[in-house]
Amino acid sequence: MLPGSLDEAVAALDAVPAAVPVAGGTDLMPAINSGRLRPEALVGLGRVKEMRGWRYLEDGRALLGAGLTLARIGQPDFGALVPALAAAARTAGPPHVRNAATLGGNVVSAAPTADTLPVLVALEAEVTVAGSAGRRDVPVSHLLTGLDPLGPGEVLVCLRVPLLHAPQVYLKAQARTGPSRSAASVAVVLDPARRGVRCAVGGVAPVPLRPLDAEAWVASVIDWDGGRRIAREALAAFGDYVAAACVPEPAGAPRSEALAAERLRRTIAVLARRGLGRALA
């Protein structure tokens, strides 16, 4: 089924409760082909006009269709608008995958290593979902943590992200030079209007983590009026603060686990320090 509008898509999913929506298919098709998933029917979202493209909103945000491909989001125009999202999209998998993979699919699959999620969480993005009962807007973190999940027959239509007009960084540690899943990743966005720093860490927990205390502390030590300067020691402390917040001390765990946690903490500390350093440079 290839509905052309959101209403048709919702109706199609309502008619066949066991049907599954498919966008780029880069997560879904491997699962189907290997027999892990055997959906009764597929509803293709590729032609749903409400999910395509993007536009500016009057409230200073941008509305991104769920059907935008990661390749599209990685383009320089997005890089100018939402730099960290563009950077995250560019690191997600090899080019042929990014050409098909969609933003909506990345959010709905919600893999712990999904690259756009830390950025969306740091941006405090909002998503619009639609089902036969109507539409609603949900903070992306509520969707991901299960506080307000996607209901049966619901689809993700679009996302709203703030345009902050300030530097943003997404950094991903990975185990090889070529495309691979993140071992850990950090998104850092500056919100100069509110004198805020927002940060999210991916790849270490089921959903991206926000080190709120570290954010608040570091925002207080940045010289916002004097070229956004920060002391070197404060940068390093921020890294350690973020890492400690995201990777707990494994109490009483075997030595190998304690070592692994220590390594992960070190990686996150480096990423967070570098990320903020680049954003403030």
Add this chain to the structure above:
Amino acid sequence: MTTTEETPAEGVPAQPGGAEEIDGLGASPMADTAMSKAMGTYPFATDLWAEGLLWGTLVRSPHPHARIVRINTESAFRLPGVQAVVTAADIPGDPLTGEPVADRPVLARDVVRHHGEPVAAVAADHPDTARLAAAAVEVEYELLEPVPDPERSFHAPPLHPDGNQVRHLPLRFGAPDDPAAVGEVVVEGLYRIGRQDPAPVGTEAGLAVPRPDGGVELHLSSTDPHGDRDRAAAFLGLEPERVRLVAAGVPGAVGEREDISLTAALGLLALRTGRPVKMAFSREDALLGHVHRHPAVLRYRHHADRDGRLIKVEGQLVLDGGPYADGSEETLATLVALAAGPYVVPHVRVDGWVMRTTNPPAGRLPGEGALQACFGYEAQMDKLAAKLGLDPVEMRARNVLATGDIMPTSQTVTCPAPVADLLKAVMAEPLPEVAADGGEELLPGGTGGAADLTQVRRGIGFAVGMVPLLGIEGADEVSTATVRVLPVYEDLEGAASGVECVVECAAVDTGSGFATLAAQIVRETLGVVRVRVTGADSDQPAAGPSARGRQVWVSGGAVERAAGMVRKQLLQPMADELGMSVELLSLRDDRVVSYDGRYARPIGELLGGRELWASAQYRPHPTEPLDENGQGDAFAGLAFAAMRAVVDVDVELGSVRVVEVAVAQDVGRALNPRQVRARIEAGVTLGVGAALMEDLRTDAGGRVVNASFGGYRVPTALDAPVVRVAALLEERDVVATFGAKGVGAVPAVVTPAAVAAAVRSATGRAVQRVPVRSADAVERRS
């Protein structure tokens, strides 16, 4: 001896058999299949199809070690569309397989000994049905203690009726126990090597078609048609003649390819159902099922005098053989015999063991045994150099092996062994630019974009290494080939318009280029432009497995011999007629020409409508097993390489990128320079995988944790370094066919050692294990 510069890609004829061009030896014709492979039209085994075929799948153990209490196949068999479910109880022939020790159940009977061991097989109308049925086979297991650590296996209860020790090989050379045989400088080290998967681009796949005579025809991407046929026949309880094996397109082979459980299960299911059965492994199947590189734990102690001359090498080397013997005995012999590396050492005391574990099975990969040893002995050489305050290259130069020297096995090196020249050649190469001009993607950490240039350190490491060529310790190496010259008729009525040569040999071209080389050999000997190399099947005489760099030597030798016999048949009548000896006639461009150019006749005319053919067998000189002190002439040949690896390391994150590998290699003779180069690049890439990322890991409970290409990472194009061929030293090995040495394995062997040395130089860390973990490449905080 000649030194060839880097072979230019340009100026090499792009297509074989261009009208006037004779692509004999030393030219670089392209493989016949290169275009179709690049275009995606080449048929691989996964593309096989037969009318009315069924789909097979294997049921695998989820446990690393368990007793099978009961298997109930009923509910699986009752599923609509399921045609057969077989278990060990249904095996008509020999339930155990394996070379040289038959110790591996094709389908587990009483006990499973590794995660993923096959316990049953299913055939159904549809692949989904087969998968569902596999999941519906009920196997009741009683869990047993896994033994994931090869060192603990010494004292663990027996995992197998044959005991836990597959082989112990001691080597004693010189007078290692003499109290005087100690060096003034002593270094020790403990080294670990991970579990590399052969990771062929295409997974194992095949099609079995039952034959009217009760036999079966197996279409497989086999690299050893006769071996696989014989193993399948034994399992099926059939005469080998009733099993025919046809080699289907091989989608990449690293070492030996076929998993006997696939071959055997296919055959059994086809015989059971009387219908063709196809099976194609998923990546998870492949990673769990087939053999891997032997993980190793190596303990070394090296002694040297104040001048940096080696006095004694001591080692305790333990290989993780997985649950079954497979190629482990040979791996151990290589490891132990080459434990000191390409150096002259007066005293050696080494003990090697292969132990059974409940880890994934281990077998042959390129440079198996040699790679593990090289990582250990080269790290030791660097340690000695550091302790003596010597340059690492100078340290090596003072000890390198040369032709005429005696190895620790007491075998005299009779082949070319230009190790010193190889080292000089890599030393002389200019270093790559430091500037990161390739953009962010070519920094350590790559596409993740996390690298910080101020934290990137460059490191340079040197290593030399060696591999044995052909089977070792008395393996019977033999191959047979047939060469035909026949007239070609363009239209049905006309006279012969030309000639064609056909080469028949059961040597499978795995993509390593044997077919191209066989054609080159025939062109060189017979001067015929059009040469066709037929496919391999088990109806032809055996040519042995395509592994250990043996096909060019052994099957190439057979092709050369057969072509030489045809040449004689072709020329003798003309020589008689002209009253000159055959040696005074030459063959080129489809014509016979006398030495003075006065007589020239087309080969087609000489044939007079007949076909000439000859078959020849080739057997290299024999080798002998190593004795109880590890002594003996175990190797038919040796190949050497020297390398310089340049790496960039982000010393805060521990991410490593290999920037460049400069290689100098002893190739005997470059029969097809472009192919040699491609083999070196492939070998280096394989070595980079072993050095930095490839490791099939198990958890504390012995289960494989990364059986997918998401978790088991192989090098991508961005991970593959620039490979700079500093020199191909062409000193012919007189006993080898055309003097050529196998080229694919030795670069894989030396790369991990060179990369690890480079990471040490960048970080100051010890790096005692490959693949290098990021935690081991992080600079210690001061």
